[in-house]
Amino acid sequence: GENVEQHPSTLSVQEGDSAVIKCTYSDSASNYFPWYKQELGKGPQLIIDIRSNVGEKKDQRIAVTLNKTAKHFSLHITETQPEDSAVYFCAASVPSYNTDKLIFGTGTRLQVFP
Amino acid sequence: DSGVTQTPKHLITATGQRVTLRCSPRSGDLSVYWYQQSLDQGLQFLIQYYNGEERAKGNILERFSAQQFPDLHSELNLSSLELGDSALYFCASSVGLSGGDQETQYFGPGTRLLVL
Numbered sequence: 001g002e003n004v005e006q007h008p009s010t011l012s013v014q015e016g017d018s019a020v021i022k023c024t025y026s027d028s029a030s031n032y033f034p035w036y037k038q039e040l041g042k043g044p045q046l047i048i049d050i051r052s053n054v055g056e057k058k059d060q061r062i063a064v065t066l067n068k069t070a071k072h073f074s075l076h077i078t079e080t081q082p083e084d085s086a087v088y089f090c091a092a093s094v095p096s097y098n099t100d101k102l103i104f105g106t107g108t109r110l111q112v113f114p
Numbered sequence: 115d116s117g118v119t120q121t122p123k124h125l126i127t128a129t130g131q132r133v134t135l136r137c138s139p140r141s142g143d144l145s146v147y148w149y150q151q152s153l154d155q156g157l158q159f160l161i162q163y164y165n166g167e168e169r170a171k172g173n174i175l176e177r178f179s180a181q182q183f184p185d186l187h188s189e190l191n192l193s194s195l196e197l198g199d200s201a202l203y204f205c206a207s208s209v210g211l212s213g214g215d216q217e218t219q220y221f222g223p224g225t226r227l228l229v230l
Contacts (some may be wrong), residue, residue, distance in 0.1 A: 002192065034218070043116065043204055043221035044157070091155060096170040101147075104157040 002027055002094045005075045006105025014113055020110045026071065032093035032100070033066060033073045038107075039086045047088075048075070080112045081112035117141065118222035120205050126228045132193040135225045139207030140184055145169070146188040147208075147219060148180055152201040163188055164210075184195045202226050 003026040013019050025033075031052035036044035050057045050064045050073065057064050061080075066073045073092075077084055087109050092101040117140035127133055139146050148160040159172035163182035173182075177195075182188040192199060205220040 036221070041223075043118075043206075043223045045116065045221065046218050049218065090182070091157075099162060099164070099169045101135040101159050101162065101170045101172060104149075 002103045004090060004092050004105040006090050006108060008108060009106065010111070010112065012111045013070045013080050014105070015080060015082060017080055019080050019084070019110055019112075021075045021088055021110075022092070023073050023092070023105050024071055025073070025092040027092065027094050028071070029095050030092040033064070034091050034102070035064060036089045037073050037093065038089065044089060049064055061072045077110075082112050085110055085112045086095045115226065116220040116222060118205060118207050120222040120225050122225060123223065124226045124228075126230065127195060127229055129195055129197060131195050131229075132191065133227065135192070135203050135205075135227075136188040137188045137190070137194070137205030137207075139205075139221060140220055143207035143209050143220070144155050144186065145208045145210060145217075146182055146186070147206040148188070148190050149204040149206065150201050151204060151224070157204070160190070175229070177193050200227055200229045
């Protein structure tokens with residue numbers, strides 16, 4: 001069935017280090033993969049997304065890679081800062097009857113220590 | 115600020131009661147999505163509306179229902195509430211129909227529901 005697995009569930013890094021979060025999806029028809037950042041008390045905010053015709057996308061300190069064959073996609077944050085501390089969710093689109101819907105991973109709590 | 119508004123921010127009620135959560139999408143967005151976020155289950159897709167019509171259903175209980183009005187705002191109705199319904203409920207909106215494929219979903223700040 002529809003499933004997105006996300007690892008790790010928690011991640012602690014030192015400021016300036018890199019952080020990597022990995023997701024695996026099950027539906028081979030998935031073709032859109034957004035990443036959301038959720039700060040305490042707020043709604044999820046899109047930080048980057050990638051579509052299936054692209055293998056990698058970068059936006060300043062964040063990048064996402066996609067391996068469609070393996071059904072893996074990953075979020076990379078370089079030069080982490082304390083304000084990067086939040087819960088990060090990956091998602092994959094799944095075709096529905098007459099639209100697509102997003103299936104979310106279970107989230108990764110990232111803590112960046114000064 | 116995503117441009118999506120949700121009211122109320124917090125809601126405390128008792129088991130067996132009925133509540134209504136309200137969402138106003140971003141200006142120009144025709145699609146509205148509802149999600150439930152509980153501690154142990156992450157973000158669960160409940161239902162999508164597009165321009166007033168239901169388009170997709172997720173893991174939405176029969177006790178829950180939603181609608182989208184002509185002015186595009188949406189309401190999520192939760193009835194016969196149980197303790198396990200306590201969660202954060204998010205609304206998101208996107209420009210068109212695809213939502214999951216081609217269009218970004220913008221999330222509101224959520225409504226925190228506590229059922230006692």
